[in-house]
Amino acid sequence: MTRSEYAFDPAWAKERERLAAMEHTFDEGSIRNLAAIGVAEGWHCLEVGAGSGTIASWLCSRVGPTGRVVATDVDTRFLERIDHPNLEVRLHDVTSDPLEEGRYDLVHARAVLEHLPARDDVVARLVQTVKPGGWLALEDFDLTPVLESAADAWFARPEEGRELVLKVFRAIRDALTSAGADLGYGGRLPDVLARHGLVDIDAELQSRLVRGGTVRADYSRLTIELLRPVLAEHLDDAELEESIRRHHDPDTSWMSLPIVAAWGRRPVLG
Numbered sequence: 247m248t249r250s251e252y253a254f255d256p257a258w259a260k261e262r263e264r265l266a267a268m269e270h271t272f273d274e275g276s277i278r279n280l281a282a283i284g285v286a287e288g289w290h291c292l293e294v295g296a297g298s299g300t301i302a303s304w305l306c307s308r309v310g311p312t313g314r315v316v317a318t319d320v321d322t323r324f325l326e327r328i329d330h331p332n333l334e335v336r337l338h339d340v341t342s343d344p345l346e347e348g349r350y351d352l353v354h355a356r357a358v359l360e361h362l363p364a365r366d367d368v369v370a371r372l373v374q375t376v377k378p379g380g381w382l383a384l385e386d387f388d389l390t391p392v393l394e395s396a397a398d399a400w401f402a403r404p405e406e407g408r409e410l411v412l413k414v415f416r417a418i419r420d421a422l423t424s425a426g427a428d429l430g431y432g433g434r435l436p437d438v439l440a441r442h443g444l445v446d447i448d449a450e451l452q453s454r455l456v457r458g459g460t461v462r463a464d465y466s467r468l469t470i471e472l473l474r475p476v477l478a479e480h481l482d483d484a485e486l487e488e489s490i491r492r493h494h495d496p497d498t499s500w501m502s503l504p505i506v507a508a509w510g511r512r513p514v515l516g
Contacts, residue, residue, distance in 0.1 A: 269301075273300050288312040297324065385432070387429050389419050393416055403497070408500075440510070465502075
């Protein structure tokens with residue numbers, strides 16, 4: 247992705263902590279799905295928008311010394327701390343920089359495409375990097391099921407805090423939409439993969455229970471802190487402060503923003 251198209255400033259002082267909290271929340275599901283695809287010894291893998299590299303590290307261990315993992319991002323500071331001999335860290339803009347065609351057994355990207363206005367063009371580029379018979383696995387958020395719900399139909403405790411949870415989610419959606427993001431893209435991923443000719447498509451919707459005072463809560467709290475200047479256009483100071491307070495409260499709980507994982511295989515011709 248390009249810096250100008252990404253709403254989250256990678257230079258923010260707490261961005262490493264925010265990414266770590268996201269990984270803590272969603273890595274388990276990502277790894278389960280990648281393992282089910284069959285990532286194995288000797289595979290060549292491309293991790294796009296690799297963040298701080300937890301999935302890239304897992305892939306390195308999974309593919310072993312005969313395999314190879316290329317981890318790309320527009321900011322590689324966090325990736326450069328990873329010590330795996332089969333890892334290549336690449337400073338790379340997925341919207342414009344070249345990629346090898348037909349090189350990879352697996353290409354994976356999480357929470358990347360939703361931020362790119364040219365996301366469908368990027369999917370087409372990623373499909374071309376996959377070997378015939380290889381896999382493209384994409385994960386993006388889809389807030390649609392949440393934001394179309396009434397407050398009393400959405401799980402949050404205590405109940406009087408439900409409307410504020412949804413209001414914060416809607417404010418995040420509106421702020422990121424203004425920056426060019428599409429937080430309904432995740433739900434369309436299976437269709438996107440089908441339109442690009444992939445087969446054996448499957449998908450999973452995941453939302454995790456979040457309790458105040460935990461690492462999972464840190465992910466949304468730090469996202470709110472990072473986006474606070476633009477969220478202030480949708481929420482007043484009292485609402486922002488109350489939301490942050492609830493993120494520290496162990497008696498508060500809610501469901502995380504839903505993320506959709508979808509994967510498909512590039513067909514072998516002939």
